Amino acid sequence: MVRKKYAFIVNPIAGSKSSTKYFDKLKAELQKRSIPFSSIKTKWAGHASELVQKLLKKGEALIVSVGGDGTFNEVASILVGTNQKMAHIPRGSGNGLARMLKIPHKIGKVVGYLESGTIKEIDVGRVNNDYFFCTCGFGFDALIAHRFDGSKKRGLKGYVRNVIKSFFSFKGVTAQFTLDGKAYKGNYFAVTIANANQYGNDAFIAPKANLQDGLLDVTIIKPFPLWYAPLMAIALFGNWIHKARFVETRKAKKVELHSISSPYFHRDGDVYPLQVPATLSVFPSGLYLQTP
Ligand SMILES: [Mg+2]
Structure with a gap:
């Protein structure tokens, strides 16, 4: 069985620009380098969370959210307290956490971030549940x-x-x-x-x-x-x-x-x-x- 290295969850309507063209470029870049991945686009609010729950059961890939802070929140919320690692490609209008951590969004730098970044354990805020x-x-x-x-x-x-x-x-x-x-x-x-x-x-x-x-x-x-x-x-x-x-x-x-x-x-x-x-x-x- 081929093990998938990255599982992308892409919000095609994050921020002011379409993420579809952007992700097509990123896909081409990954294919060029023979980096294995799977990808799926979100179709409604809450969809990203559902997709992550399915991916968690498989558990073989680094989950990557592609979207704004809302998409990141949906994906990360499911992973809090688990051993599953994730990455994030900021495509929103605010990108607070990504800016703080200097996570890049330019295609040329994203591949380097995915391939040679470091996993950090970060704190998570909780409001009620x-x-x-x-x-x-x-x-x-x-x-x-x-x-x-x-x-x-x-x-x-x-x-x-x-x-x-x-x-x-x-x-x-x-x-x-x-x-x-x-x-x-x-x-x-x-x-x-x-x-x-x-x-x-x-x-x-x-x-x-x-x-x-x-x-x-x-x-x-x-x-x-x-x-x-x-x-x-x-x-x-x-x-x-x-x-x-x-x-x-x-x-x-x-x-x-x-x-x-x-x-x-x-x-x-x-x-x-x-x-x-x-x-x-x-x-x-x-x-x-x-x-x-
Ligand atoms: Mg703190």
């Missing part, structure tokens, strides 16, 4: 995730337009929560619980995040005046939001959300139906992920 790998939270970012979800325009341009429009009408979210027992209560612009250091697109919401410290990085942004908005954006993309005014950052093993006045919560950038009260924690070294 679900996993997150990048960030989750509530406040302005969750509202944006909600509005972006309903918008047909994917990609950075539509995103930026949405952010600016929403900013002027946003009044903050009132919430009560504890970080390792320390109580917080008030009105917040955003509270982000991070495993990785960024939302994606190099928007560094948790500059000190470490994927192997067994801790979550919580970034609490209090409401701030309009004049500070440009500085907040510069701090976010400049990787120094932990030093910005109106911002508090803290590492925690366990986060408990007692009440949130907004119905919107995001998990890895996607809208997530959070059950409150909620418990967030870390599954240390929960995933075997190929890194460059």
Whole structure:
């Protein structure tokens, strides 16, 4: 029996560009080098998870997700706590974890990443009974995730337009929560619980995040005046939001959300139906992920 080396799970509609042409090029590159693989395209939300469950029973290949953070979350969530290793080729609009780990997307570099990368055990975030790998939270970012979800325009341009429009009408979210027992209560612009250091697109919401410290990085942004908005954006993309005014950052093993006045919560950038009260924690070294 020929053992398959890679099993690709491809989301053909990740991000703003079609992944079909991209994957055709990658296939040609693999064939040229006689690298054995199988591949299957996802057809609906949740399909990637189903495919991984089938592959796990066979257990002979390195599973590779090709898509955005949503596709990665679906594939990785099934593998948490198992011995199955995976790799990821970022094709989404955010690619937070891939950017943090410097996982390439250019065809010329992807083959090298697959063939000679290193497997790392990374921490996994847990929110109630679900996993997150990048960030989750509530406040302005969750509202944006909600509005972006309903918008047909994917990609950075539509995103930026949405952010600016929403900013002027946003009044903050009132919430009560504890970080390792320390109580917080008030009105917040955003509270982000991070495993990785960024939302994606190099928007560094948790500059000190470490994927192997067994801790979550919580970034609490209090409401701030309009004049500070440009500085907040510069701090976010400049990787120094932990030093910005109106911002508090803290590492925690366990986060408990007692009440949130907004119905919107995001998990890895996607809208997530959070059950409150909620418990967030870390599954240390929960995933075997190929890194460059
Ligand atoms: Mg950590």
